[in-house]
Amino acid sequence: MNVTNQATKSQRMIRRRLSKHLKSQNWFAVAVDFVIVVVGVFMGLQVQDWNEARKERIEEHALLSRLHAETVKLLETQREELVSLSERADILMSVNPVLFSQAPLRALSDLECRHIVASHVFRRPPDELPVLDEMLSTGRFDVLQDEGIKEFLRSYVIFRGRARAYYDEATNELFRLHSRFPDLIALGRAPLEAGTVDAWTALSGEGFRWNRACDVEKMRANQAFLNEYVDNLSRTGSMIQFTEQRHEHLEELESALSAHLGVPAESLAASLAGNAWLSRTDQGTTNAPVADTASSAVTDMTASASALLEALPGDRRERIGLAFDSEERMRWHFIPPEMFPRAGLALNELNERQAIAAHGLLKAGLSQDGYLTATAIMQLEDVLKELEKSDRFARNPADYYLTVFGTPSVRGTWAWRFEGHHLSLHFTIVDGRATVSTPSFFGASPAEVRTGPQRGRRALAIQEDAARALLQSLDASQRSQTVVSSITPDGILSGNAFPVEPAAPSGLTASKMTPAQQTFLRSLVEAHTAVMAADIAAERWRRINDGGFGDIGFAWAGSQERGRPHYYRVQGPTFLIEYDNTQNDGNHKHIVWRDFDGDFGRDLLREHVHSVQH
Incomplete structure (x- = not known):
């Protein structure tokens, strides 16, 4: 017999006793019975509420269990999407030096040509959680x-x-490049060789394949x-x-769901093991140790810089290689070379082997999206011309200068710079550790x-759109x-000053934002x-979080209308974005x-000086 039936039977017994006591006018017993009835009704209501709450918790657990399974499945899909993209x-970026005359002319492979043809093709990213x-x-x-x-779910929906x-x-x-430029890209059918597998075979007819x-x-x-190709290419970086x-949002959600449901964290980690893309630490909420990825990136930068120096004859090696303590290392600007001459070697002074090493160095310091952004900026020189x-001004997309300071080493202290019109990138390595590598412009x-x-x-575009999304919220x-x-203001307030001081006023701080607005702010910083x-x-x-995310301020000046002059800054205790x-x-x-x-690595260099006897 369940609790509800027992309560109902007891209530009937009490009502019979109450009727008997009323007839005998035993008022004390009536009072006692009345109290018992009231208490019984109250207990009945509590039992009913408990049952309803229990049903809701069962429903909640069922919903969250299904949601967890869907989240894990979608995470796996994101992994596959990242690998494909x-x-x-990688293939398209390997083509850039050839297309933009930064490397000697050569024929493109069938794979390279195929990816140029399909550079406009993007499937809609899977993102649904039914x-x-x-x-x-x-x-x-x-x-x-x-x-x-x-809150994680609200953030994901936004x-x-x-x-x-x-x-x-x-x-x-x-842009469909093969349709717009048929004289540059020719498509046709060719006989399919025995045993050959081609992804487009089914579309070209039995026994044939597409020939590009x-x-x-x-x-x-x-x-x-070239302009339309770069436009397609930049979309790849944004995707x-x-x-x-999206993976970061889903990973946070999966972690919260696992903790709530008691699912071992190892189960998800095992399913994603071995995937380098998902172990990246370029997002603000990661807990992965910096040192693990630093050694890999510093190794890549060291290898590319060493390859470049080894490929240069003596006189050019002297031009590009300067002492680490050279005053030139902290001399920087983002205006054209005609207005601010640079030390080092320009891309248009390099042969194919040297240009490949130079672009390899740039790729090692930037993410894929960063490299695509940098090369797109360089190509805008042709548009300006x-x-x-x-x-x-020459307005040459290869008029960008590389300079190496010190001797590249995976355990040593050295730096390198890539600079020209609208690009100024500075990378400093101290005792084998990559610094925040600023200024970056x-x-x-x-x-x-x-x-x-x-x-x-x-x-x-994303650096503007993310700021507008926060402002509109x-x-x-x-x-x-x-x-x-x-x-x-007339431009960047900090200019090329060194050192730079915090700006005022700081605007609205993260601590005064709602959780959803803080998500917008985090997305802006991530951009x-x-x-x-x-x-x-x-x-x-790491430095942002150590300084306190709640103390980051967001300030805006100028028009809030898209396409009109505007300015914003994001400023925390340790950094400034203008x-x-x-x-x-x-x-x-x-x-x-x-x-x-x-x-310029000032903080780590001070630690280096204090820890090393000179």
Whole structure:
């Protein structure tokens, strides 16, 4: 007999006793019976509430168990997506030096040509969690009692909407290069050799395969083709970044679900073991040790820098290699070489072997998205040349200079720099450790191509869009603290000063934001850290978290209307990000990351001096 039936039987017995005592006018017994009835009713209600609560907990557990299974499955899908996208990016990036005349002319392989042909093809990223959508559509979301899990789910829904909007926008702007430039890319059918497997065989007919031919010489000479190719290429980097961020959101959710359900963490770790992409530490919430990835990245930089130096004759090696304590190491700017001459060697002074090593060094210091961003900025020099119709500046996409300071070593102290118009990247290694590697500067002019066949192409788009998403999430009171002026400054306030001091006012701090708004702020910071190699991004996040995420401030100046001059900064106790889009009527971007104590590796160099006898 269950608890509810027992309570019902007891209540009937009490009602019979109460009737008997009323007839005999035993008022004391009546009072006692009345109290017993009231208590019994109260207990009955409690039992009913307990049963309802128990049903809800059972339902919650069932929902979260299903959600956990779906999350683990979607994480595996993200892993496969990252592998596919990264392989595509690696192949396309290997082609860049050839296409943009930064390496000697050579024929493209069939694989390279195939990826150029398919550079506009992106499948819609898988992002659905059916249980989550079911809860939202049926109003059962509030069945969940764990506020932490609910916040992770809200954050994922916000991110998913932003990622879907970007996908729709990006895929509408991609170019079918083989259709637009048939004289550069020829498609045809060729007999299929016995035993040959071709992914496109089914589409070309039985016994045949697609035959692709890329005319590299014509590609090099066709600026319209190069512009559209870079636009497609930049979307690959953005897709990788969104996939990484989606994986991060899902990993946080899976961890919370596992803790709630008591699922061993090893089960997920085992399913993802061996995947280098998912062990990257370029996201702000990672707990992976920096040292593990640092050794790999420093090894890559050392190998590429050493290969470059070994490939150079003596006189050129002297030009590119300077002493680590040279004053030149802390001399920097982002204006054209004609206005600020650089030491070192320009890309257009290198042969194929040397250019490959130079690009390898740049790839080692940046993430895939960062490398794509840097090369896209370099190609904008050709766009500027067409727009300006002037000989004042050479506007050469290969007029970017590499300089190495000290002797490259996986255990030593050395540095290198890559610099030219709208790019100034500084990497310092101290005792084999990669530093935050600042100052780092990225710029773009035009920020958005507004006329001609390239209309709509945007450089450094995610760094603007992420800031606008945060600004739009603020209420009126918060926005009044954030918008510090209706007038934009003339440009980056910190300029090329060294050292740099914190700016004021700081704007709205993270501690005064809602959890959802803090997620937007974190995504904005990630938009800037994600351009760097994994260990450098992780070191930046370590310093941010050590300084206190709640103390990070977000400030905005100028117009809030898209396409008009505006400025923002993100500033914490240890770092400053400045962004301005104020020149050319809001169509000329500058972005800089500064570290108050770590520019040019100052902090680690002090530790080095104190720990080593000189």
